[in-house]
Amino acid sequence: MSERGEHEVPKVVTDLPGPKAREIIDKDERFLATVTKASPLAVERAQGELVWDVDGNLFLDFASGVSVINIGHCHPKVVRAVQDQAAKVIHFAGTDFYYDVQSRLVERLARVAPGRGERKVFLSNSGTESVEAAIKVSRWSSGRKQFIAFIGAFHGRTQGALSLTCSKRVQRARYFPLVPGVTHIPYAYCYRCPYHLEYPSCGIWCAKILEEVYLDALLPPEEVAAMFFEPVQGEGGYIVPPREFIPELAKICRAHGILTVDDEVQAGMGRTGRMWAVEHFGVDPDIVCMAKSLGSGMPIAATVFRKELDWKQSGAHSSTYGGNCLACSGALATLDVIEEEGVVQQAAKKGEVMRERSEEIKARFENVGDVRGLGMMRALEFVEDRRSKEPAVKLRNDIVSRAFHKGLVLLGCGRSGIRLIPPLTIEERNLERGMDILEESISDAVRDRA
Ligand SMILES: Cc1ncc(COP(=O)(O)O)c(C=O)c1O
Structure with missing residues (x-):
């Protein structure tokens, strides 16, 4: 089943980009229409943490399709489920009709999502849509119009979610007016505390x-419907944040009947060594x-909420593709x-290796x-x-x-960060290999700028 053991990982055999990749890139x-490309990598196929480009170069993936591939690329069980489903029925509009994979998925998500009591699930196609649904259901159910979000937050790019997003100026520039009613407050970014205080004396x-x-x-x-937060800010x-930050905010919200919206789009599904990042903070x-x-x-995508918040009117919200048969089976x-x-247990264990290696790198390089x-975020x-x-x-x-030229796929985050998000199922020696390449790349870059 696995090709991993059979290869020298990674292996770059052409200039990058190679000739076939160049054609695709041109x-x-x-x-x-895109302005966000990170590296000139034209992928042909991928398995687990391995990625082959169209010129036969083999890369090690520490980006996971921007945190999408937690269980590794093309997991055979997912491939089989989607292929089997495609042979039966691809789409039948779960908004208007019924089918088994959708009802099984929402039952399961209502059970595994963080929080208490009976839940309802709205299915859509992307993170930003899951946030739009949260905006709409919280306004609809509370009758309140205002929102709280955080500086540094990323909740998506459709106009409603973008009104909450506050990560980079370029994401908002020229799109005003945004949806009115959002107040942003600073996040607990202790390394650059916005109040110039020190934890825990703050x-x-x-x-x-x-x-x-x-x-x-x-x-x-x-007048505040909801507070949107990422338990770990992603983009x-x-x-x-320090462990008290989210519980303290949740306590304030509860006292005022303000709903708490936990955006697990990037940090969820085991990435942090718990199924949901919010579990680290003991908040429902x-x-x-x-x-x-x-x-x-x-x-x-899914928006999971307390049952009593549900829209009580047919047609108040919907999505043609949300809960599509293939997506549900995947x-x-x-x-x-x-x-x-x-x-999830794998992520907790390998996350420790990543933590130790990162600390060693920090001790070695002043920059x-x-x-x-x-975990592995x-x-x-x-x-x-x-x-x-x-x-x-x-x-x-x-x-x-x-790192890319040595065969390691990385992505930035924040203003000058590099995120390390390999598939959670990565083989330990490939995890170590990726950390080695990262360290070598830092060493080369620091040496050459001196
Ligand atoms: C925390 C968070 N919320 C929402 C989104 C938006 O997701 P999508 O790009 O699928 O619309 C992202 C995307 O990076 C995200 O990281």
Whole structure:
């Protein structure tokens, strides 16, 4: 079944990009409307943590399709489930009719999602849509119009979700006016504390300020429908808040009848060494958004919420493709694999290896200002020097590029971070190999800039 043991990993055999990749890139650049490409990698096939490009180069994947491939590329169980389903029925509009894979999936998600009591599940196709549904169901059920979100947050790019997103200026520029009613407050980014305080002597002021300043002077709490949060900020820089931050915020929200919306789109599905990142903080959210690794690459997302929040009027929200037959079968197979292969436990264990290796790297290089993460959701933040903490963006980009030329696929995050998100099922020697290549790439980049 596995090809992993048969290969020298990674193995770059052409210039990058190679001739076939170049052709694809040229066509892509001419016709595809996109402005976010990270590396000139034209993939042909992938399995587990291995990726072959069209020129026969073999890469090691530490990006997982932007956190989508937690159980590895093309897991045979997912492939089989989707192929079998495709031979039966591909689409039948689960909004208007019934089928088994959809009803089985929502039953299962209602059971595994974080939170208590009976739940309802709305299915859609992408993270941003799962957030749109959370915006709409929280407004609909509460009759309130305002929202709280965090500086550094990423919740998606459709106009409603974008109104909550506050990660990079470029994502919002020229799209105003956004959906009105969102107030952003600073997140608990201790490495660059917005209040210039130190944990724990700060007393978690970054959470308490919600009650003591915002809800007191700026936002009438009875007009706030929901607070959207990422338990670990993703695109914003893989920022792990202190353990009191989210419980304190949740307590304030509860006291004022403000719903808590937990965005698990990037951090969920075992990535942090728990099934849901919010489990690290002991909070039961009212609404949960999930997508990315839910379908192992089949486009599917879910918004799971307390049953009593459900829309009480037919037609108040819907999606043609949401809960598509193929996507549901991919998600069910993914959940099976996570349970059967102890994937969450694997992430907790291998996450420790990643933590130790990251700490060693930090000790070796002055330009690594901070290393952080939970489980296998880890990042390094690069700085010009540790005193000024000036983001070292060029250095970070150089490291990503050097690693790519050695066969390691990486992605940035935040202003000058590199995220490390290999599939949770990666073989341990490939995990070590990837960390070695990362370290070599940092060493080369630091040496050559000196
Ligand atoms: C936390 C979080 N929420 C929402 C989204 C949006 O997901 P999508 O790109 O599938 O719309 C992302 C995407 O990176 C994300 O990281």
